[in-house]
Amino acid sequence: MIMPLINGLKITLKHMFMKPVTLQYPDERPNVAPNFRGLHALKVSHNNAKCVACYLCPTVCPAKCITVEAGEDANHDKYAAVYEIDMLRCIFCGYCVEACPVDALKMTQTFELANYKREDFIFTKQALLEKK
Amino acid sequence: MGFELFGLPMIYYIAMVVKVLVVFVFVLLTVAYATYAERKIIGHMQVRLGPMRTGWHGLLQPIADGVKLFFKEEIIPSQADKFAFLLAPVIALIPAFIGFAVIPFGDTIEVMGYKIPLQIAAFWDQGSNKIVDLNVGVLYILALASVGVYGIVLAGWASNSKYSLLGGLRSSAQMISYELAAGLAIISVFMMSESLSLQKIVADQAGFGWYVFKQPLAFILFFICSLAEINRTPFDLPEAETELVSGFCTEYSSMKYAMFFMAEYANMVTVCAVTTTLFLGGWHGPAFLPGWAWFIAKVYFLIFVCMWIRATYPRYRYDQLMRLGWKVFLPLTLLNIVVTGLIYR
Numbered sequence: 001m002i003m004p005l006i007n008g009l010k011i012t013l014k015h016m017f018m019k020p021v022t023l024q025y026p027d028e029r030p031n032v033a034p035n036f037r038g039l040h041a042l043k044v045s046h047n048n049a050k051c052v053a054c055y056l057c058p059t060v061c062p063a064k065c066i067t068v069e070a071g072e073d074a075n076h077d078k079y080a081a082v083y084e085i086d087m088l089r090c091i092f093c094g095y096c097v098e099a100c101p102v103d104a105l106k107m108t109q110t111f112e113l114a115n116y117k118r119e120d121f122i123f124t125k126q127a128l129l130e131k132k
Numbered sequence: 133m134g135f136e137l138f139g140l141p142m143i144y145y146i147a148m149v150v151k152v153l154v155v156f157v158f159v160l161l162t163v164a165y166a167t168y169a170e171r172k173i174i175g176h177m178q179v180r181l182g183p184m185r186t187g188w189h190g191l192l193q194p195i196a197d198g199v200k201l202f203f204k205e206e207i208i209p210s211q212a213d214k215f216a217f218l219l220a221p222v223i224a225l226i227p228a229f230i231g232f233a234v235i236p237f238g239d240t241i242e243v244m245g246y247k248i249p250l251q252i253a254a255f256w257d258q259g260s261n262k263i264v265d266l267n268v269g270v271l272y273i274l275a276l277a278s279v280g281v282y283g284i285v286l287a288g289w290a291s292n293s294k295y296s297l298l299g300g301l302r303s304s305a306q307m308i309s310y311e312l313a314a315g316l317a318i319i320s321v322f323m324m325s326e327s328l329s330l331q332k333i334v335a336d337q338a339g340f341g342w343y344v345f346k347q348p349l350a351f352i353l354f355f356i357c358s359l360a361e362i363n364r365t366p367f368d369l370p371e372a373e374t375e376l377v378s379g380f381c382t383e384y385s386s387m388k389y390a391m392f393f394m395a396e397y398a399n400m401v402t403v404c405a406v407t408t409t410l411f412l413g414g415w416h417g418p419a420f421l422p423g424w425a426w427f428i429a430k431v432y433f434l435i436f437v438c439m440w441i442r443a444t445y446p447r448y449r450y451d452q453l454m455r456l457g458w459k460v461f462l463p464l465t466l467l468n469i470v471v472t473g474l475i476y477r
Contacts, residue, residue: 005445012177012444022181 032109037092039110040085040123041130043103049129050104053080057096057105065089066096083125087113106130144255147248155232155252162435163397164194170439177443204386209292212383216290221384221391224283227276228398234269235405236334238415238423250415250424254331269330270322273406274315277361280399281307284363284370284380287392291383299379302450303370307361309457314357316465320350320472321410334414342413349468351411353461355434358407360457362399365442369450404434 023030032038042049053070065088071081097105115121135142168183168190175182183190208217238250240263247256254265266272281304288300321343322328325336337343344351360367371379378384381392408414408430417426448456 008444009440012440015179016173016176018176018179020176020181021179024181024184 032111036109037094037107039108039113040128041106041108042083042125042128043106044130049080049125050102051080051083052102053078054101056099056101060095060099062093062095063089063091080125083128085123085128087121087123088118140255141246143244143246147243148252151252156229159229159232159398159401162401163394166397166400166435168194173436173439174443201387201390206388207385209383211292213290216286220283220287220290221388223286224280224395225391227279228395228402231273231276231402232405234266234272234330235409236330236414237427251331263331265329265331267329270318270328278307278311280395283395287384288380293383295377296380296382299370303363303380306367306369306453309454310357310360313457313461313465314354314361316462316469317350317354317357318410320347320468323472324476330409334409334416337413338416340413342411344411349464353465355407357461358403359438359441362403363396364400364438366445366447367453368447369453400435400438401431404431404438407434
């Protein structure tokens with residue numbers, strides 16, 4: 001009964017001299033994994049979002065957080081007139097990215113999504129457009 | 133300084149006031165920085181850093197905490213007994229501090245031809261050429277240790293909350309159980325030094341005749357029982373059993389809450405000082421450092437051990453705590469007394 005107690009003390013003492021693993025967060029930035037699923041981004045090609053408003057992503061979304069409304073542009077092509085993701089509902093499963101047939105959606109490494117108002121968590125198309 | 137009062141030169145009274153102030157400030161600073169040290173030590177033991185942002189490596193953290201606590205909102209439950217509610221933290225805090233009155237911090241120092249012992253309740257007797265201190269010093273400490281629990285029980289009762297009441301009652305039951313064992317553990321020290329005076333006990337341990345070598349079992353038992361008596365982890369059940377509701381101080385906020393924790397840390401300092409005095413030779417040590425420095429070093433080492441224990445062991449369950457106190461520690465202390473009697477008498 002005594003030896004395990006002493007062993008415990010030994011372990012904690014040993015740990016005291018190890019290098020701390022703490023990341024001093026606001027000063028030091030973490031390196032997130034390449035396949036980390038953070039904030040979504042709509043990919044851009046020829047200055048337009050690649051999205052063709054096919055509705056596959058809101059269909060596959062298990063949290064029902066994506067709103068898409070299709071519009072028609074001057075060339076009679078479909079495009080997403082409204083594209084919104086409610087980040088309060090999103091579970092970051094990445095199904096929307098997998099479902100996209102034209103590879104218009106991706107997930108970035110942005111993880112700082114805190115905000116002050118609930119409305120600010122609804123990311124509109126403008127906010128989601130890929131930043132280069 | 134030719135005046136005399138009650139047969140003692142005035143310088144002793146002046147020295148006493150100075151000693152009280154110095155010791156009070158020392159204990160307050162130790163308490164403040166013990167909270168910082170605890171967070172740092174446990175942090176490093178858990179391979180974290182602990183506080184880092186206020187001052188260099190977080191050194192100003194205790195001051196920031198203090199300022200924050202002073203400015204926090206005070207909440208008193210509407211059905212609480214207000215007077216008792218406000219009195220409780222004071223009752224918890226005072227005994228923790230006044231225990232230091234009898235603890236010898238070091239040898240005598242000479243001021244204006246008078247020898248001043250580094251112990252608050254003591255003076256140098258010119259006639260017998262000896263330090264005269266409270267001849268029941270240890271009894272005084274033991275008595276004070278049990279007064280602190282009044283504050284905790286009162287806090288639990290006055291809050292008018294079931295959690296608090298149960299927390300307070302748990303505390304009193306625990307205090308009584310462990311005080312018995314702690315008191316019995318140091319009886320073997322009295323048997324060997326034949327005195328309750330802390331000066332005599334320290335004097336007996338000169339030249340590495342420390343009681344920790346002669347009474348290792350009593351030392352370990354006393355230290356663990358003291359941890360339990362002052363509600364240190366792993367015996368901090370008054371604060372919480374399996375739940376985390378702060379026990380007796382559930383309803384307390386801001387500075388009143390902090391006072392309970394000041395009391396807890398001050399108690400820890402007291403207990404470490406008493407253990408140092410009784411078992412680790414008090415202020416005795418190799419001559420290259422003054423006595424008081426040895427004393428402080430030993431006390432700080434014991435405080436470190438308290439924090440080390442906190443970082444290592446999980447909290448006891450209440451029935452385990454009671455079983456340990458009554459069925460393990462109490463018989464062991466009694467056995468230790470018998471063995472001491474057989475060997476040394």
